[in-house]
Amino acid sequence: MLLAIDIGNTSINLGLFDSDRLKVSWQVASEIHCMADEYGILLLNLLERQKLPHLEITGVSLCSVVPPLVHTFEKMCETYLGIRPLVVESGIKTGMCIRLDNPREVGPDRVVNAVAAQNLYGKPVIIIDLGTATTFDVVSPEGDYIGGAISPGISMAGEALFARTAALPRIELIRPAQAIGRNTVSAMQSGIIFGYIGLIQGMIQRIERELGSKAKVVVTGGEANSIAKEIPEIDAINPNLTLIGLRLIYDMNLAERQKRGIP
Numbered sequence: 031m032l033l034a035i036d037i038g039n040t041s042i043n044l045g046l047f048d049s050d051r052l053k054v055s056w057q058v059a060s061e062i063h064c065m066a067d068e069y070g071i072l073l074l075n076l077l078e079r080q081k082l083p084h085l086e087i088t089g090v091s092l093c094s095v096v097p098p099l100v101h102t103f104e105k106m107c108e109t110y111l112g113i114r115p116l117v118v119e120s121g122i123k124t125g126m127c128i129r130l131d132n133p134r135e136v137g138p139d140r141v142v143n144a145v146a147a148q149n150l151y152g153k154p155v156i157i158i159d160l161g162t163a164t165t166f167d168v169v170s171p172e173g174d175y176i177g178g179a180i181s182p183g184i185s186m187a188g189e190a191l192f193a194r195t196a197a198l199p200r201i202e203l204i205r206p207a208q209a210i211g212r213n214t215v216s217a218m219q220s221g222i223i224f225g226y227i228g229l230i231q232g233m234i235q236r237i238e239r240e241l242g243s244k245a246k247v248v249v250t251g252g253e254a255n256s257i258a259k260e261i262p263e264i265d266a267i268n269p270n271l272t273l274i275g276l277r278l279i280y281d282m283n284l285a286e287r288q289k290r291g292i293p
Contacts, residue, residue, distance in 0.1 A: 037094035146275030
C-alpha cells in the first residue's frame with residue numbers, strides 16, 4: 031500500500047492507497063514544533079484503529095508547503111516505516127511541463143493538484159484550492175502548467191476582520207439568508223461568503239478569457255464545501271485531489287526508485 035502525505039499550513043492530510051483505490055484518509059493538525067516520534071506514534075495509532083498493519087505500507091509520497099516539516103516526516107517514515115519517502119520537489123518527474131518564469135517558485139501541492147486534475151478531468155482545467163490560502167492553478171489545452179493566482183483563504187479573511195478591528199466579532203462562516211445583512215454577524219457572513227463567491231466567479235471568467243476557451247473547473251481544499259456548491263461554474267468538488275496526485279506522481283517515479291534500490 032502507498033501512504034500519501036499532504037502537509038499544509040493548517041492541516042496534514044494522509045491517505046492510504048491500495049493500488050489506485052483510496053482505502054482510508056485522515057486529517058491532523060500541522061504543527062511545526064512536533065517531532066518525528068510524535069507524528070510516528072500518531073500514524074501508528076491511526077493505522078491500528080483501522081486494523082491496518084504498518085508493514086503493509088510499501089511506499090510513501092509526500093508534498094509540503096511547510097519546509098521544516100519535510101525533514102520531520104522523512105525521519106518519521108524512515109524510523110517507523112523503514113521507507114524513504116518520495117518528496118515532490120524540483121527534479122521529480124510529474125509528466126507536466128511547468129511554464130513559469132521560475133518553475134522552482136511554484137508550491138509542490140499546486141503541481142500535484144494540477145497533475146491529478148488533468149488526469150481525472152482533462153484539459154484545459156482550472157484548479158481552485160480553498161485552504162489557508164485560496165489558489166487558482168491553470169493547465170493549458172496543451173497540458174502545461176501555466177500559472178495561476180493566490181489570494182487569502184476565506185477563514186483567513188474572517189480572522190483578519192476579527193483581529194484587526196475593535197468591534198467586529200469572530201463569526202461562524204455559514205451562508206447567510208441574504209446578501210443584505212440585518213445585523214453585524216449576517217453582514218460579515220455576507221461580505222465574506224458572497225464576496226468570495228464573486229471573487230471565484232470573476233477569476234474563472236478572467237482565466238477562461240485569457241485561455242481563449244472554456245475549461246473544466248475543479249475545487250479542492252478544506253473550505254471547498256462551504257461555498258463551492260453556490261458556484262454553477264464549478265464542475266467537480268474533489269477533497270482528495272492532492273492525495274490522488276501524490277499517488278500518480280509516485281507511480282511515475284516508481285521504476286526509477288526501484289532501479290536505484292530505494293526502499
